[in-house]
Amino acid sequence: MKSAIRGLGLAVSLMLVSTAAVVRQAKAQSTSSSAAYVYVQVGGPAGVVYGYSASSSGQLTAISGSPFKPGTAIIGSNNTQFFTLGKTMLHSFAVGSNGAIGSQLSTAAVFDYAGNSCGGGINGSDSAVLDHTGKDIYVLLQSGPGNCAVFQSYIVNSGGSFTFNGDAEEDTSDGAYLGLPSILGNESFAYANQGIGHYSGDVGFQRQSTGTLQFMQFKETDPAQPETDYLPSNPDASPTGNYVVLQLIPSDGGGGDGSDPQLGSYTVDSQGNLTTTNTSSNMPMSSLMGPFSTFSPDGTMFVLYTGGPSSGTSYGDGIEVYNFNGASPLTLNTTLLTGTPISQMAWDTSHHLYAISQFENKLWVFNVTGSSVTQADAISIGTPFSMVVASQTATTGGGGACTAPSSAGVDVCSPSESATVTSPVQINAAATVSGGVYRFELWNGNTKLLSVDNGIMDQSLSLAPGSYHLTFDARNRSGNHEYATRDITLP
Secondary structure (H helix, E strand, O other): OOOOOOOOOOOOOOOOOOOOEOOOOOOOOOHHHEEEEEEEEEOOOOOOEEEEEEEOOOOEEEOOOOOEOOOOEEEEEOOOEEEEEOOOEEEEEEEOOOOOEEEEEEEEEHHHOOOHHHOOOOOOOOEEEEOOOOOEEEEEEEOOOOOEEEEEEEEEOOOOOEEEEEEEEEEOOOOOEEOOOEEOOOOOEEEEEEEEOOEEEEEEEEEOOOOOEEEEOOOEOOOOOOOOOEEEEEEEEOOOOOEEEEEEEEOOOOOOOOOOOEEEEEEEOOOOOEEOOOOOOOOOEOOOOOOEEEEOOOOOEEEEEOOOOOOOOOOOOOEEEEEEEOOEEEEEEEEEOOOOOOOEEEEOOOOEEEEEEOOOOEEEEEEEOOOOEEEEEEEEEOOEEEEEEEEOOOOOOOOOOOOOOOOOEEEEEEOOOOOEOOOOEEEEEEEEOOOOOOEEEEEEOOEEEEEEOOOEEEEEEOOOOEEEEEEEEEEOOOOOEEEEEEEEEEO
């Protein structure tokens, strides 16, 4: 069987000839009205970047000053800084209040640090990923003279400079190639695809309190398959809760012979092990052989899509949108753009789903709910190489932000203890932690509801009827925590 292997670059590297883009006239639009800023790099990893502001309804408007010219492959943005990676250098750029990419802030020469023997030559570094908080970047170097792969960790400082934070090295002398890690919502573990020839497998990482990744051994209990074994592949970690979705490919082959891949939902235990209660009879079967997929930021939706034709198989192109049900099997919501090869997809926090296609030279926006998906916008854009979506966190102005306590602790201004409230619930809290707040999260039991990278939480939150035990958890980079709790009821 010819198994799909996760792409190792920032995006599919197929290049087309045209680099022209159709850009809409910029309109006056305030930052507060933007659900997200969308950046599309065209022509390749050194191409220009077109920026768009997405409204709450998903309509796209060009950002003033677009296109931008960072000159290197785009990685991600934390709304105040924008990050790119060249063959030898990590870069940060300022981001304006309107989403415009500004002047360069800092650089880091990745081959000056530990792990540099795993990369180099004419190809340089392979790829990089920004974590959920926007404060840690992981650079993957591989195919070097030592036949190894390494994940370098860099801390992003407030001024945009980088601090090297360690590395995790893997022996790949057996010919294995690694994909970028997918980080679990509680930040404890991460998982990546490992390809060896036509075989795909998974590797795991434990994320240290400092933010560095360390390779770990973990157990994976797969569903029983009546006639053959599954080849688990392409792990995607949920950004909320302790769940991972794996593509399970029957080892007797693929194509229209009843051996199409299935999608399994796994629970992650405290040691990073993966188990599932899904069975071969209730897991959804896909007509797409990934290897690309993505979770929505709130963990309620899962999307599988293809990056190009699957030569020699009957697998099609397009998008499959699933409702994610925790440990229960996924359920198909809808299929989109059937027959269209999709190069990359991304979400914002307003349930807009973005897709680019190098074959169609287009950027689409969809509004996604648990019951339907509708197209919000579509524009022509030449040779889209990769895409970054930076969500804008809207505040409700519900009485102003809490004042952080003068000593270590968490103050919760809303909701009140034992309150009966209606959805959306106003969340208003502030935290102080020695050394500064690295991450501030809101949990209901084992489910993460919100996360911010500062000490102020001032947002509205849609919740279903029921009883909630809310835990406000603030911590610094060293792993010191401060907590507060609230029990609330929604009728």
